[in-house]
Amino acid sequence: NAGVTQTPKFRILKIGQSMTLQCTQDMNHNYMYWYRQDPGMGLKLIYYSVGAGITDKGEVPNGYNVSRSTTEDFPLRLELAAPSQTSVYFCAAKEEGDSDTQYFGPGTRLTVL
């Protein structure tokens, strides 16, 4: 049981390039999340999903897109990378219910130059 896995661990992009951050969970949790964390700051919600085929915007969705075709996978797409998107990206999964905890992946460190 690997929990939540993310790839790649590190990536350097040039301005204007695009990429997809992968996130997979093997816990069969319906809720999944993407966060970004800038240095010395808290986590900001980018997008979330309450089940396959359902996604919604979080606090900072601009410049990103997501899809949720299966319960397991929740990829995050950056179409035109900008230096402001330099950050650490965390994916998380959670069971339904108020009291359940979120389980995080190890993160992807992205630098846009």
Add this chain to the structure above:
Amino acid sequence: RKEVEQDPGPFNVPEGATVAFNCTYSNSASQSFFWYRQDCRKEPKLLMSVYSSGNEDGRFTAQLNRASQYISLLIRDSKLSDSATYLCVVNNAGGFKTIFGAGTRLFVKA
């Protein structure tokens, strides 16, 4: 006003000290509350849930005051290994949307 606010610290304490962190939240409809721990350059991990009656897990005690919209975390007999950032976390009704505080940094020194 931020939805979840914490004192960013840092708190610098000697080993064996007792330290308390506070957190306030703005949405009175919030349903569930947690403290997470985040080590440097690592992902956040659940430390403990917070219940209205207060709850304790070893050296850690969490309290919730719904009337004041206030959450606290008390760490007794601090260890070097407690050095981390502590995140206050609030779930909305339904549990699908989670708001993280910016975190309070703790340094425990020998």
